[in-house]
Amino acid sequence: MATHALDTLPLRSGQMQMQSADVGDLTPDQLRDLYRMLANVRQLDRDAVAWQRQGLIPGYAPMLGQEAAQVGAGFGVDKTRDFIFPTYREMGVAYTVGVNMVEYMSTHKAIWHGGLYDPGATHFAPFQAVVGGSVLHAVGWAHGQTLNGQTLNGTAVVTGGAASVSTTGLGVGLAFLGDGASSQGDVHEAMNFAAILKAPVVFFVQNNGWAISVPTEQQVAGGSVAARAAGYGMPAVQVDGNDVLAVLDATRRAVAHARAGLGPVVVEAMTYRRGPHSTSDDPGRYRTLEDEKTDGGEDPLNRFRAVLLADNVADSAFFAVADADAQARADEIRDGVVALESRPGSEMFDFVFQESTPTLGAQARQWREESEHV
Template sequence: MDTLPLPDGGSAAAPPTPDTLRELYSLMAAVRQLDVAAVAWQRQGIIPGYAPELGQEAAQVGSAYAVDTSRDFVFPTYRETGVARALGVDMVKYMSTHKASWHGGLYDPQISRLAPIQAVVAGSVLHAVGWAHGQTLARTAGGRLAVAMTYFGDGASSQGDVHEAMNFAAVLKAPVVFFVQNNGWAISVPTERQVAGGSVAARAAGYGIPALQVDGNDVVAVLQATQRAFAHCRSGNGPVLIEAMTYRRGPHSTSDDPGRYRSLSEERDGAGEDPLERLRRQLLADGGADDGFFPQAHAAAVAEADTVREGLEALGPRPGSEMFDLVFQEPTPALQSQAAKWREESEHV
């Protein structure tokens, strides 16, 4: 499915260079290693929980690579490790949420252009549309818009918040890209049992929103689709929906047992082509990389994951007083009373 017109210039973006393809591979390798390591860290007690994204590296890295971090803003869920890494976020500060040291991450959203991690299903979609509408209100004559991109899954697409967000964005022509990672499962429920027609992209027509359905295991296809979507939004044409068809190769979270609702053979049959292997074959076939490049990328990814683990283990607890300091801009008498009682009981002051 592709109902998105070509950009106003009439042509799509140029294909990525060999240098870009190697960078995309290195990013996906780093994400893959971080993701696999994070599951191990949870099993070892370093972090209490984690939502794996194994198999979704191309969808996340390819889409995030299209973001202009000097002006755009990204609104993630709790499964966007690859997006954060591709945007250059400090991964120790990102993983602090999974360490339970801080809600939403210790990184600075204004600098990184990544909003705090959102655990509420479809909550980030509403935030993105609000921010994007703000860009239309602040737009100067002839200026090109900053764009919001929000991530959610096929399961979250059934939330009422998504309906409200898409309708609001379409009516007000807000510059927002709705990026759906259709990984085949809404926790334990397959897509065909909770998305009528099996396609989230088809729903966009009901809101007058153009849509693209793309192979989410092909990082180049994802990158080019996202570049097209951003160009459409930046020109003032309103929102776009991208549905990246991929597969969640692991559990929904580290507390989930996928063996209770799918077999290993179903995983193998449904997973499709591995995103890293796909790009590796393309680079070799086109002469964009030689055999020596891939072990180097893997070694760098392992070293990076080790550094993140060391940083995570060094994180101490946050000051308990923060739970009161950051609730209201002007604290209420009731909150002040609670804070005083907490200090008396916890800090003996």
Template sequence: MDLDTKSTPELTHEELRRLYSLVSATRELDLAAVAWQRQGIIPGYAPELGQEAAQVGSAFAMDPARDFLFPTYREMGVALALGVDMVQYMSTHKASWHGGLYNPVQTRLAPIQAVVGGSVLHAVGWAHGSRLAAAPGTDLPVAITYFGDGASSQGDIHEAMNFAGVLKAPVIFFVQNNGWAISLPTEEQVAGGRVAARASGYAMASVTVDGNDAAAVVRATRSAAAHARAGKGPVLIEAMTYRRGPHSTSDDPGRYRTLDEERRDAGTDPVTRLADLILSSGAGTQEFLDSAAADAKAHAEAVREGVQALGSRPGSEMFDFVFAEPTNALKAQARAWREESEHV
């Protein structure tokens, strides 16, 4: 079933300006984070160059007062759009903490998830629980969960979608189809090349949206949230975009595609596209765009300073959050670590 997005209003000029500020800040911080990794400030990072519109647009459409967002390890733009402290977010990439130092309950952003497809199961569980807890006839809180075209082949994804479809869980499955499952092109690991086609097998609505068009992503996600909030069940959104950089800072995309292929397939840059819309619609001037770019650079520099100031966490914490009740083996490992590292 195709989701109806035609009744969702266009964005106001104020919304377009806010959206651009967030997209611009995401682009600048993403480029900065790659540079930090090259400089040794952080040990690793998963870039999102080219996916800013999909990430910011989808988060922009959600209601952080009641909804919950479940990221992977690449949703920096989602976190920024929600207003998460980006030093606390980047603490995971600094290897200072697992899943981010931010408070998930307050920010409505679940901890950063490195397990491929893992956050999807959590989102469906949360959505089902919120549906059970809601008063009859009221609008439902909605979960949105992120994954890529590569992750869509994971068994966990299919179990989660089936569970959500059967129980009409208010959850949005947001697929960023960036053309690559690390080094494997989408057409070689997704039959038919589109993930949205799978939604019908789980009796859920779906929509394919231009993931480089931030305003279109906002409207599609708002439509999906309204559908799920009304108790009509889950929605699968497939945002067609392109991963312009490497899968991670340890990846070399030159081993599986050429620069000519990147230029040919990447499409319109999402930041440039939104800037053109701002100017053509009269939502803002070139002075506004320049100001947003300057603010984005200043923000990235402030985050860099905060990330560099992050201290190391106590090594003993590695034993604290493994089991609710530590096993004898874990206690023995902790004792051995203290003897070797702290000489106690």
């Protein structure tokens, strides 16, 4: 069955155009900001791997090669009313929407589950290691808006069953998942319910070519996650995930479609995971360095750099400063991560339920008696 494309979301060829038309309505300052974000995310990702090797953090899921997919997607949402539901690999999205990176890295340091940042303030949900779990949360949050009769920013919604819409637009849930996660039953359930309920959700799939060690062609029937959207009656678009401008354009249009009350959208960003699945993974067991060079495509940062140079938006001096600033910023974050101290163990009982239960209270008392001797 063919993929349904949005009328307002034309498929892009994925070929990098060197004309100014590629920059859309972005100003030169915004374009330079995009590059700065890409550079900062690239440097922080590289440094985080080094931190794990040095014993500073116990584990990390690298995103090398996926910078354009993550920065482009994060740049395309409204941070005041949309809500992002990440996996464990969306550091680039978190950075782009302004999450405090020291607080974000607290989970990788294993002192706090889900990060020390405030999800309510950042509109960035606690990230998790449950594969496919975040998509269920995104659908629940999005449908909850219509059940509550209002959007995230308090604008009244005209309720009418599954087709509830707002004249000023809904807040949109942006759910991140990988090609491997798309094979999980939870994802099927989330997409099915979202389509039935016309929930304002964008399922953003980063197809990085690998489900840990299994290539996409061996675990995604039909070879495309976007093609599956037709089975749920929802539109989809497949975009070049190494082109930050193409990703930004696709995300904005998909979010606009969902915000208008027209239901969910699937965006599949075709990219490549250039590093290991996690710092405990050895990609040399299932692919070669030559494979990585051949299959990885054009480097997302080099690609965007060429666009900015061709359009006279930036010069070599700008890139030198941006790259140096990225290293300085990563060093600052490292200092903050080093300074993080362990959290009180009693906090594990504080945020399980909005209202505690007798069983949880008994467990907390037992823990205090055994651990704090009180």
